Amino acid sequence: MKIRLFRNAALKIEVAGKTLLVDPDLGDKHSRPSFTGRSPNPMVDLPVSVEEILDGVDLVIVSHLHADHFDTVAQTVIAKDLPLICQPGDEGKIRGFGFEDVTTLASELTWNGIKLIRRDGSHGLGPVVEKMGQVIGFSLEAAGEPTLYWAGDTVLYPPVAETIAATKPGIIVTHSCGARWDGELIVMDDKQTVEVARSAPQAKVIAVHMEALDHATIDRATLRQTAEAAGIAAERLLIPADGETVHIDKG
Template sequence: MKLQLFRNATLKLDYAGRIVLIDPYFAPKHSLESFTGRSLNPMVELPVDIEDILDGVELVIVSHLHDDHFDSVAMERVPKHLPLFCQPGDEATIREAGFADVTPLAGRATWEGLTLTRREGSHGLGAVVELMGSVMGFSLEAAGEPSLYWAGDTVLYPPVAEVIRETKPDIIVTHSCGARWDGDLIVMDAEQTIAVCEASQNTIVIATHMEALDHATVSRLDLRKAAQARGIAPSRLLIPHDGETVVLGKS
């Protein structure tokens, strides 16, 4: 399996011979509003051209419709004929944008040898969840490949811990920037990411969704220092830079 991080949550997977694009966020640097007044968003440019990101893509997965996961540029540039999985409730909006092959992932689905399973997520806890709206994560499996749990825009809460405990994934992808909305944590921070590592001793955790948005509170360096202080080896917690490719095999 090859996983390339582009920016924020945008990933490209080469998995079982198929190329999957996750949560495309293509907006130019500083083209969108600030969340906190600290900076316009996104705070950094994409590391490669959009054409390079889209090259070879066969399947698209969109976890939810926040602009930093599927923005207007991506809606325009992603080829409309590509099959696309989304959370139930988002399919009408995506079809209205011109996409012809949209499937809400309500439970488990198969596509060209890949098995996708929808996982619950909570974009914060308490009152902020209603404001943030519903989100999803997913598990991905295929013969000969490491099992992957992409947690998505969620904090660490019991359903996430249950997926880790019951499925024992080889790889977990977390969103670990500690983003906050009106003071409420809405994705994992350093402490929660370390807790994921500690809950899954045989799993490699890949921390993404970092250093791209102005409501983030945790940098890559912050996370690495916190992990080292807790004895988490760099080989168990990968923190890729934008544009970096990670290659992993089945454990």
């Protein structure tokens, strides 16, 4: 399996002979407003062209409709006949953008030999969840490939911990920038990411969604320092740079 980070949560996953594009955020640097007054978003350029990102894509997965996960550029430039998977409730808006082949991940589905299973996520805890809205994660299974758990825009809370304990994935993708809204944590921070790694000694944890948005509180260097202090080796907690590809074989 190959996993390439572009920026924020935007990934290309090459698995079972297919290429999946997850949560595309394709706009130019500083093309959207600031969340905090610190900087317009996104704060960094894409590492490659939009054309390179879209090249070879067979399936698009959109976890939720926040702009940093499916921006107006992605809505415009992605081919409208590509199959697209989303959470229930978002399909109407996505069809309204012109997409013709939209399927909801309500529980589980299999596409070209790749099994996707919906996983619960919570974009924060308490009152902030109502502002953030519903999100999902997913597990991905395919013959001859490591099992992947993409946690998505969630904090570490019991359903996430239970998914890790029950499924023992070989790969866990976390959103680890410690973003906050109204002062509340809305995705994992360094401490929660390290706790994920501790709870899953069989897994490689890939931390993404970092250094792209101005409401983040944790950068790559801080996450690495926290992991090292906790005894989590770099081989177990991977923190890719934008544009970097991670190769993981089934162990």
